[in-house]
Amino acid sequence: MSDYLTTLIPLILIIAVFYFFMMRPQSKKKKQEAEMRANLKVGDVVTTIGGVIGTTCAVKENTIVIEVGADRVRLEFSKWAISSVGAQTTEAPAK
Numbered sequence: 790m791s792d793y794l795t796t797l798i799p800l801i802l803i804i805a806v807f808y809f810f811m812m813r814p815q816s817k818k819k820k821q822e823a824e825m826r827a828n829l830k831v832g833d834v835v836t837t838i839g840g841v842i843g844t845t846c847a848v849k850e851n852t853i854v855i856e857v858g859a860d861r862v863r864l865e866f867s868k869w870a871i872s873s874v875g876a877q878t879t880e881a882p883a884k
Contacts, residue, residue, distance in 0.1 A: 826868045829853060838872045 829835070833845045835855060843855030846863060854865045 825874060826871055829868070829871065829874070833874050834876050835871050836873045836876060837866055837870045839870070841866075842876050 829845060829848050831845050831848060834842065835845060835853070836842050837855075841855070841857060841864065843857035843864065845853055846856045847854035851868055852865050853868055853871060854863055856863050
């Protein structure tokens, strides 16, 4: 019985550490991104995952229309393609 316990305790500790340092922060980040996309409104400056920066001019259920450039070209994107609100001027640090 003691041998099983000494083998099982480190395994449980490894799983707990993995959860608190890997899975939990990832789910928090995912939740924040979903909330950010749900709270988009007309007039917000957004950056897409492709690097396109524009101002929102229409927000629909699953899509968003942004206006880019001096010519005021309008592009329609899926909401999941929005990476951040605000112009992202620097490259994200590599992990």
